[in-house]
Amino acid sequence: MNEAFIAGRALVSALGPDLGSAMTALAAGAAPRSITLSDGSAWPCYTIDDDEADWVSRSRRLIQRAVAEAGALDRRGALFVASSSLDIGLLETTHDFVRDHHEFAETVAGWLGWQGPVYTVSTACTSGLNALLSARTLVRHGVVPEALVLGLELRNTLTLGGFAGMQLLSPTGALPYGLGRNGLVLGEAVAALHVSAQPSRWRIAGGANVVDGRDPAGSIESAVIDMCHQALADSGLTASDISLVKPQAAGGAASDATEARALRQVFDPLPPLVSFKAAIGHTLGASGIAELALLTACLECGAWPRADHAQDPALQAPLANVPPSHARHVLASILGFGGGHTAVVLEDMRA
Numbered sequence: 001m002n003e004a005f006i007a008g009r010a011l012v013s014a015l016g017p018d019l020g021s022a023m024t025a026l027a028a029g030a031a032p033r034s035i036t037l038s039d040g041s042a043w044p045c046y047t048i049d050d051d052e053a054d055w056v057s058r059s060r061r062l063i064q065r066a067v068a069e070a071g072a073l074d075r076r077g078a079l080f081v082a083s084s085s086l087d088i089g090l091l092e093t094t095h096d097f098v099r100d101h102h103e104f105a106e107t108v109a110g111w112l113g114w115q116g117p118v119y120t121v122s123t124a125c126t127s128g129l130n131a132l133l134s135a136r137t138l139v140r141h142g143v144v145p146e147a148l149v150l151g152l153e154l155r156n157t158l159t160l161g162g163f164a165g166m167q168l169l170s171p172t173g174a175l176p177y178g179l180g181r182n183g184l185v186l187g188e189a190v191a192a193l194h195v196s197a198q199p200s201r202w203r204i205a206g207g208a209n210v211v212d213g214r215d216p217a218g219s220i221e222s223a224v225i226d227m228c229h230q231a232l233a234d235s236g237l238t239a240s241d242i243s244l245v246k247p248q249a250a251g252g253a254a255s256d257a258t259e260a261r262a263l264r265q266v267f268d269p270l271p272p273l274v275s276f277k278a279a280i281g282h283t284l285g286a287s288g289i290a291e292l293a294l295l296t297a298c299l300e301c302g303a304w305p306r307a308d309h310a311q312d313p314a315l316q317a318p319l320a321n322v323p324p325s326h327a328r329h330v331l332a333s334i335l336g337f338g339g340g341h342t343a344v345v346l347e348d349m350r351a
Contacts, residue, residue, distance in 0.1 A: 001141065001142075003140065003203055003204075006194065006346070007198060009070060010068075011189065011191045012191070013046070013188070014030035014032070014048060014049070014189075014281065015030050015280055017065065018065070018069050022294060022297070023303040024303075026303050027303065027304065029278065030046055032044035035047075037157060037164060043160060044171075045160060046188065047155065047188045055087075064111060065190075066191065075112065075114050076115050077116045078116055078147040079112070079147070079150070080132075082132075083120075083122060083154075083285040084124050084125060084127055084285030085159050085285065086104045087099075087103075088158050092157060101122070102120045104120070116144065123342075124285065124340055126288065126336040127286075128149070128285060128288030129333075129342040129343070132204070132289065132292070133209065135148075135149050136204045139196065145197050146195060146196040147194075147195045147196075150190070151283070152190055153285055167183075170182045170183035170185055174278045175278070176275035176277050177249050177275065177312060178251065179311060179312045181253055182253065183252060184250050184252060186284065187280045188283065191283075191293050200349075201350055202296050203349055204346060208227050208228075208230035209340065209341070210226045210230065211223075218254060218255050218258070219248070219259055224259055227341040228263070228343060230343075231333075232345065235347075241328070242267065242331050243327040245263065246273070246331070247275065247317075249275035251277060251278075256315065259335065274295065274304070274323075275305065276290075276294050278305065292332055302323060304323050327348060327351060328347060329345060329346070329347050
């Protein structure tokens with residue numbers, strides 16, 4: 001059986017047009033824009049700095065830019081399009097809502113000249129990590145020699161309005177694991193991970209997806225625990241092998257507390273924690289891919305997101321201000337609507 005590695009990566013986000021720009025801007029962070037909805041309410045949102053009005057032209061350019069940054073690709077491999085909103089931004093303007101769910105992925109494949117199999121993964125916020133685990137499976141079993149996983153969360157107002165209607169958004173700013181946290185701040189991102197059987201620095205060691213829908217809009221403590229244990233078992237590791245955890249840490253009052261309690265039961269002591277949502281927002285279906293691109297780049301170059309907001313001492317889970325000096329194995333998780341709890345474990349082959 002093959003191993004699966006991250007051969008290339010890319011990110012277009014509020015931090016800049018590429019991953020290099022993101023590393024430069026990360027310490028200072030990006031400022032969210034204020035988006036006004038039709039009911040007159042205004043919400044902060046981390047958007048990509050590209051104001052072209054035409055949704056299709058803008059999206060095509062951003063996706064092609066990210067794919068180019070991810071490196072040379074065999075377009076006969078597998079393409080995974082992971083998103084919670086897909087092309088809803090376009091449908092808002094055309095009002096053509098009678099479309100096949102997979103049509104946007106096929107459109108993206110056409111923009112890229114893709115010749116291999118194309119998959120849509122839309123499991124809410126866990127879309128990106130679930131797509132990555134599926135790509136790993138295909139590569140490990142030799143179905144394809146490589147795959148491209150695209151995490152896409154593109155401009156639209158339906159998503160923002162939906163979260164606002166559920167009273168899940170912060171009117172002020174994202175405070176992951178913070179004192180006085182009061183909700184999420186959403187973000188826009190186009191991210192890419194190139195998965196290959198050819199050895200490179202980051203090996204996808206394992207992962208797990210646990211679905212527990214008892215709280216459709218929140219996380220379940222026992223499911224977070226099971227997710228971690230299953231991901232560790234799939235990777236052949238124990239909790240003590242993990243040097244760094246990137247949790248969901250979205251800034252919700254209850255969800256952050258639930259997650260922190262679960263992590264403390266899995267890890268004793270708790271390894272360093274890092275969150276990127278105060279830098280790029282919660283990019284929903286793209287978040288797993290966007291945050292893994294940031295995480296691996298940070299560990300390579302030493303850049304690190306600011307964690308200068310006051311941490312909530314009740315959580316007993318402070319975010320690290322600096323990267324760990326040694327991080328052989330890292331666990332990254334995303335929790336999503338519908339009861340999705342997904343984690344991926346990476347191994348730094350150079351650590």
